[in-house]
Amino acid sequence: MTLTDLLEKKCLPGVTALPPAEVDTLLALIDTWHLADGKIVRAFDCKNYYDTLSFINAIAYVIHAEDHHPELVVTYNRCIVKFDTHSVNDGRGGLSINDFVCAAKIDAIFQQSFS
Template structure:
């Protein structure tokens, strides 16, 4: 069963204790073509014109992910922001990917699409 970016962006995070299967991960990745797997995390890099745009994006991400209570790893520099999601509570605390990671990635994509050029 495939899922769309619109469905993901419209969903909300909930407590997760079970990681997605590899098939489910691949299905969810298909909805988010700019994202990739990086050492077990869902990752994407966003490029900007300058530091102001980068920080504005980071602040927008912070507001959205705080509302979802699902926080990524961020790496921020002058004109780029790296975002990595994973879920620490799945796989009996060993971590992995859950639907929450894909929900938040879709929300971050929506923020990036709305930015001023």
């Protein structure tokens, strides 16, 4: 799988948790993200509060269209995005391909419009 493959994928319902080796492989494709507490996480630094809110609005379309919603932590000039999939592992959560698809798409938005 390549970064282009991730960007072209759509999130699907009923996905399963990824094994650790596959998580590592996919994480290498989106190397600005890291694992923390069972989630993939990235902090996006913005110029000011308006820029931070503009970024959130820009990613809202993708999040809604993919029907895969992250945890967002918003401060004056930073948005921390955390993805995991609550429905895998019999509802205990974990990481699925959907997390990496959305992370790649959010990275592309940030790169194109906010960096």
